[in-house]
Amino acid sequence: MKDLIQRLVESFGPSGYETAVTDTIRELVAPHADDISIDALGNLLVWKKGSSDRTIMFSAHTDEIGVVVTHVDENGFLRFSNVGGLDSQTLVGNRVRFASGTIGVIGREKGSLKDLSIEKMFLDIGAPTRDEAQKQVRVGDFGIIHREFVDLGQRMAAKSMDDRIGCVVLIETLKRIGSRSAHNVCFVFSSQEEVGLRGARTAAFAVNPDLGIAVDVTRTGDTPEAARMDVSLGKGAAIKIKDSSLVAHPKVRSLMTNLAEHHGIKHQFEVLERGGTDAGVIHITHEGVPSGTISIPCRYVHSASEMVDIGDVEACIQLAEAICQAELTEFPAKSK
Ligand SMILES: [Zn+2]
The missing domain is CATH 2.40.30.40 (Peptidase M42, domain 2)
Structure with missing residues (x-):
């Protein structure tokens, strides 16, 4: 997985110019997907068909600051x-x-x-x-x-971990669900998040999901004299409670918490005082979509050396996979 991470974080993809990243992802997911398309804003939509009538949308952005x-x-x-x-x-x-x-x-x-x-x-x-x-x-x-990836063992640092590491989580989730997906899942590799959640807005409108999950990095409070924040590297997937763009739907928060407890997935809870993710626009598309965010703890966000922990990345993949296989009785399909 580290090779995949290195390949994606070293790719060129400022907001609006994500083609090199989406081309790479498209090639990687092709053997595992049922349908792949790219829309007018540069969102890559990768579908996995399931047996239920429900649709889950996951979103991780391909663009980086520049x-x-x-x-x-x-x-x-x-x-x-x-x-x-x-x-x-x-x-x-x-x-x-x-x-x-x-x-x-x-x-x-x-x-x-x-x-x-x-x-x-x-x-x-x-x-x-x-x-x-x-x-x-x-x-x-x-x-x-311009900065190269560095492997520090348990941890890794690179530019654009925000949010290529989220893209890696989606790619790995797609691979692991194989042919066992309970629901229709659309993995959206979204464009232009860093300039205002723009790609996810149109992708969510097109997908019109019954459940929306963004996968993105979040800040931590675990470095010397850091701003107080109850998220640490190495303590697992961060289940979002709230940020500036979203109050996670209580049922989505419970779904993720229950799945993490049931499957023994390392997790923590996240209140981010400033900042947002794609879930901020997914949840207000059409007549509304219950939404939440799986956050990957990340130090030095928006610097040339954003640092994540490989164990946290694994926990996020496990949580995303568990959502794909969950019963989702609390999230009925819309009549579309
Ligand atoms: Zn991000």
């Missing part, structure tokens, strides 16, 4: 804007990679260390003039933070 070039000056330096919630404090000295493979170093103007706004930063791709720079990068080009 930058977009806004200006090239006469000396070849590029100015940029954020794509999604870039943490400006983690940027200086990092590198940006463009789809073409061009790499730039992030520098900053003189000034107070307290002012680390993106407006004071620039990208240096090693080009001495505007003309030379524009042979490689143009205004409007999207880039990602």
Whole structure:
């Protein structure tokens, strides 16, 4: 599984430009799926047919935070804007990679260390003039933070664990349910989450599920002097209670808790004070969808080195698989 994680986290996929990621996932899931399609916004919809009349939608986003070039000056330096919630404090000295493979170093103007706004930063791709720079990068080009995957044993760090690790959870769940799916399951690999849950919104409308589950990373409170948060790396799948986008449906929360207890799946509960996931738009599609989120605990979210624990990833897969095989008596099928 670590090879799969490395392959996905090192892929290029800023919001709106997720094709390299969806192409890879499509190839990986093809032998296990009953139907695969890509919609106009770049969502990859992977179906597994089941024997019941109910439909579960899982969603993990393929996009990652990045930058977009806004200006090239006469000396070849590029100015940029954020794509999604870039943490400006983690940027200086990092590198940006463009789809073409061009790499730039992030520098900053003189000034107070307290002012680390993106407006004071620039990208240096090693080009001495505007003309030379524009042979490689143009205004409007999207880039990602360039950083390789590192295997630390039980834990791993990389850029875009948010949310390629969620994509891995869905791929593994699909593989493990094999031909035994009790329900119709649509695994959505959603686009443009980082800029406002956009892909999942249209995917949820199309799928019109009876139960919605987002799979995404969440923050932890287990590092030195961290903000107080009752989630730790290594303590299992985090069952979402609430974030800024969603109050998890009480029946979904109970379903996940009961399944975790019944199957002995390591779990914890998550209240995220700021932030949201695809479940934020799934639950308000059509006439409403009971929804929840399986969260993968992750340190240093939205940095170049997001860290997860392989045991937590495994627990999330087990929980997702258990949902696919559960009776779901509390979630009747809509008349569609
Ligand atoms: Zn995410």
